[in-house]
Amino acid sequence: MERVDLKPPSDGADVGARADAYAAAPLLNCLLREVAEPLAGTGERRTYRLPSGRLLRVRGERRPAEPEVRAGGDWHRVGHTELVKLVAEELRRHTGRSNGDLPTEMIDSRDAVAALLAARSRTTAPEDPYLRSEQSLITGHPHHPAPKARGGGPVASWLPYAPEAHARFPLVLLGVREDEVVEEGDTAALDALGGAPPGYRLLPAHPWQLDLVARDLAPAFADGRLVRLGTTGFPAWPTAAVRTLYEPVRDLFLKFSLDVRITNDVRRLWRHDLLRLRRTDTAVTAAFTGRATGAAWLGDRGYRTARFAFEELAVLVRDGLRDRLPPGATALLAAGLVEGFEGSPLAAATDPAAWWEAYLRQVVPPALTAFAEHGVVLEAHLQNTLVAVDAAGTPVRALFRDAEGVKLLADVDRAAGWERLVYCLVVNHLTEIAAALAEHHPGLDPWPAARRELARHDLPEIPVLLASPTLPGKTNLLLRWTGADGADARYLPLPNPLART
Missing domain, CATH: 1.10.510.40 (Transferase(Phosphotransferase); domain 1)
Incomplete structure (x- = not known):
């Protein structure tokens, strides 16, 4: 099988060209899987018929590359921008519907990849193999049209928190007035992250999420339901899920809301999911209890939030790794x-x-x-x-x-x-x-x-x-x-x- 290598080379090759290749591979996977008809034939390139009747060929299988369209009796290379236009045209023909947002999201994903590649050239991957594996996903979901889109916000708003850029950062510590706290399950690990003044409970926050919902929280800060308590004296590492962070010294995972669309959903801790969390986690924990194979479940112990910002400020406490290895x-x-x-x-x-x-x-x-x-x-x-x-x-x-x-x-x-x-x-x-x-x-x-x-x-x-x-x-x-x-x-x-x- 021919291998298509999209890994960043060490010779300083053009970041834009590499970003195009990374972004094109999952988009092509989607197009070829969902709406294209594979044609018979063998060789280095595979050929497909699109809904419009146009022929498209690519090199490689697992991560298709170098797309070309047949026109005027010859094959013509298609860059990422042209590929986005082609996909949109084919989907309009295939579904009879238009969508003005998804092409923008595809471009956003490609531009995010370019920013990540540039950032990685200035940073060092973590020494811990586990963290290195979590922060390795430049391609991301291999069958999604825009796996690295970050909500269309400016790079400076999200890059400091990107796992793919080997980020690590302290958590923001908030105090929530006790009569406004909502929690369920075991959240004791949150209280060990810092101290809260009398009448308040500690609530860590993801700094990116706090920026995203700052306007909505302004009244709570103004009337004292919410107070700022600084930041943790230690960093947390974003995992592949972006909004789930790992603190290796305490062996603790924390999952936050993040009001940004990443792949198919806005990544918020939705109320309906939190309210059924204990039932679901209890059922899965029972399924893994006493298993002779030794497989493990990283349980979601509990959550804490503020009544007036139930989903926006929710944080979920997840089991660590060490006693399960x-x-x-x-x-x-x-x-x-x-x-x-x-x-x-x-x-x-x-x-x-x-x-x-x-x-x-x-x-x-x-x-x-x-x-x-x-x-x-x-x-x-x-x-x-x-x-x-x-x-x-x-x-x-x-x-x-x-x-x-x-x-x-x-x-x-x-x-x-x-x-x-x-x-x-x-x-x-x-x-x-x-x-x-x-x-x-x-x-x-x-x-x-x-x-x-x-x-x-x-x-x-x-x-x-x-x-x-x-x-x-x-x-x-x-x-x-x-x-x-x-x-x-x-x-x-x-x-x-x-x-x-």
Whole structure:
């Protein structure tokens, strides 16, 4: 398989050209998956027919590059700006609808990548492999039209808080008048971050979010419901989720609201999600209690907020890593393994087949068992899965996170829950890891091992999955173009590499 390398070279190559390549790859993935018709043929480039009848060809598979359109009997290279226009034209033809916002968002995503690449040239990646994996995602979601858009705000407003720029920064400490505090669950870790004056409770805030909602909070500061208490004397590190921060000394994760659209949703801690948090987290914790496989759940212990700014100032407390890792093991973000970072064990595996089998043994059984025995549908995609590796780089434990994305079969139809699990675990997760592994280790066929691992589990859905010609692929481009709610999921059939032949 031909490898298309989008990693920043060390020779000072043009940042703009690299930003174009990074931004074009996920946009092309969306276009080719959701509205294009693949044409027969082999060779270095693959050709597709678009809804307009135009022909488009690209180089590479996992991260398509160098798009060209057929016109006047010849192929013509399409830059990122022209690609955005082409996508918009094809979507108008395909859907019969217009969208003036998404093309702007695509350009914003590309410009954000350029800013991130420039910032990374002036910074050093963290020494901690876990933090390095969390902060590695320059491409980001590989099937989203604008994975790095940051709400259209000026670069100076968000770059100091960008994980991709290896940011770290102190938290703002606020005091909320006690009669205005709303909380549920275990929030004791928040009180250890600093001190609050009598009659107030401590509430940490993400500085970017505080800037975004400053006007709305002005009355609360004016009448004393809210007071500023300075900042923490230590930094926190933004993870791949941007609004979730990690403080390694205290081994503490904090998740904040962030009133910015990132991928498909405005990243706010919504009231309805917070109100069901304890029920969801309790169910998932029970599914992971006493598991012989040693898989772990990073529980969302509780939340604290202010009554007058329930969603805007909410902060969620999440379990740390250390007591959930085997001795000597290091946690790594699954999405980072796909993106690539210095020291990645996926790239360095000397026996990739054995590495992949170990990976499958850690990741697949917990997700399937949670579904089959506990009615829990994990959102087991790349950004919600950590994989602990031993000193040799071999996967030895999976850790899952984010109760907000979990569904319970008590609340959803089993078929819908299974479809979501297959999308998150197989399409979003295993397919990407398998492709990255095969790219780094040519000649490896990862799918027989995946079939064997899935077949070990006695679920009625497994034989159907292994025999089905298709898998469900989420249509992020069409969802955004049609203005669907961020929580919506619509799927189209994708070829199933697990299918028996």
